[in-house]
Amino acid sequence: MARRRGAPDANRVAESHPGRTGPVCGINRGGPVSRVFGVGDQVLLVDRKGRRYLVALEVEAEFHTHTGVVAHEQILGEDEGVVLRSSRGSTFTAFRPTMAEYVLKMPRGAQVIYPKDLGPLLMLADVFPGARILESGVGSGALSMTLLRAGARVTGHEIRDDFAARAIANVGTMLGVEALDRYDVQMKDVYEGISDTGYDRVVLDLPEPWLVVPHASNALLSGGIIVAYTPSIVQATRFRTALDENGFSFAETVEVLNRTWHIDGDAVRPDHRMVAHTAFLTHARLLMT
Ligand SMILES: C[S@@+](CC[C@H](N)C(=O)[O-])C[C@H]1O[C@@H](n2cnc3c(N)ncnc32)[C@H](O)[C@@H]1O
Numbered sequence: 001m002a003r004r005r006g007a008p009d010a011n012r013v014a015e016s017h018p019g020r021t022g023p024v025c026g027i028n029r030g031g032p033v034s035r036v037f038g039v040g041d042q043v044l045l046v047d048r049k050g051r052r053y054l055v056a057l058e059v060e061a062e063f064h065t066h067t068g069v070v071a072h073e074q075i076l077g078e079d080e081g082v083v084l085r086s087s088r089g090s091t092f093t094a095f096r097p098t099m100a101e102y103v104l105k106m107p108r109g110a111q112v113i114y115p116k117d118l119g120p121l122l123m124l125a126d127v128f129p130g131a132r133i134l135e136s137g138v139g140s141g142a143l144s145m146t147l148l149r150a151g152a153r154v155t156g157h158e159i160r161d162d163f164a165a166r167a168i169a170n171v172g173t174m175l176g177v178e179a180l181d182r183y184d185v186q187m188k189d190v191y192e193g194i195s196d197t198g199y200d201r202v203v204l205d206l207p208e209p210w211l212v213v214p215h216a217s218n219a220l221l222s223g224g225i226i227v228a229y230t231p232s233i234v235q236a237t238r239f240r241t242a243l244d245e246n247g248f249s250f251a252e253t254v255e256v257l258n259r260t261w262h263i264d265g266d267a268v269r270p271d272h273r274m275v276a277h278t279a280f281l282t283h284a285r286l287l288m289t
Helices: 010-016 099-105 115-124 142-149 161-175 177-182 213-219 233-245
Strands: 002-004 042-047 052-056 061-065 068-071 083-085 091-095 132-136 153-158 183-187 199-204 220-230 248-255 261-264 267-270 280-286
Touching: 042 099, 052 061, 052 099, 099 115, 099 142, 099 161, 115 142, 115 220, 115 280, 132 142, 142 153, 142 161, 142 177, 153 161, 161 177, 161 183, 177 183, 199 213, 213 220, 213 233, 220 233, 233 248, 233 280
Parallel strands: 132 153, 132 199, 153 183, 199 220
Antiparallel strands: 002 061, 042 052, 042 091, 061 068, 083 091, 220 280, 248 280, 261 267
């Protein structure tokens, strides 16, 4: 938790940390970002027990936990991996969060798609730089930032303006405001239709994706791909029926299971706990007859 003690003064920070050229808001924007922490950066603080805390760096702010206080000034101007000592002697290591870590810790409106499904979804949708993608709904922006970081141009259809605002804010924080040039979130009920045509991909995460299939068959280019993320198999079967009725082929429904292993020298076994089920991923291709 950050507590501010005064108004931000970016000039003062630039003087005290001369390696920086100005505030950096994005985390992993792919450009020549300074590795030195600065005002506006997201930082993951990891304690000795592996607990993770996401902090946005501010001037004269403090991070408070039950194991003491860390002043943001202790992090500003430092490199990734710096080890910090709290006011009560606890140690924290500071890193920039990966996208997977950010998705799990970022502010949420709606439930996000978890990283274990986001990676495969990129492959199943065959996302490529410059792809025109219709995404609905945008929720908290986890899927949006995944598509955008792969280089796509994303048009979102969302019915809740608070979720739309949250998604845009999370994308801007994770990828930098430049990514917002490729992100157009429209307040629109996708069950009533898709604005525009000529999309390469349609990606859906909402309760009744089968209602979108007829619109998608008009909005997609021939050869385009549709993917739906559905927690229930009944949703997946209804979606599959709609795909069959609207000119889609090569449909497949998959479930991604991730099992981690405990490895301690030669003592090895599967971890006792795993996230066994999140959702089904159903994908298909539009073939014009
Ligand atoms: C589970 S959330 C999506 C989460 C998102 N995939 C993410 O990773 O952050 C579902 C979203 O669909 C939106 N939604 C539901 N029905 C919709 C509709 N008919 N048209 C557009 N958006 C809709 C909800 O408001 C919500 O934001």
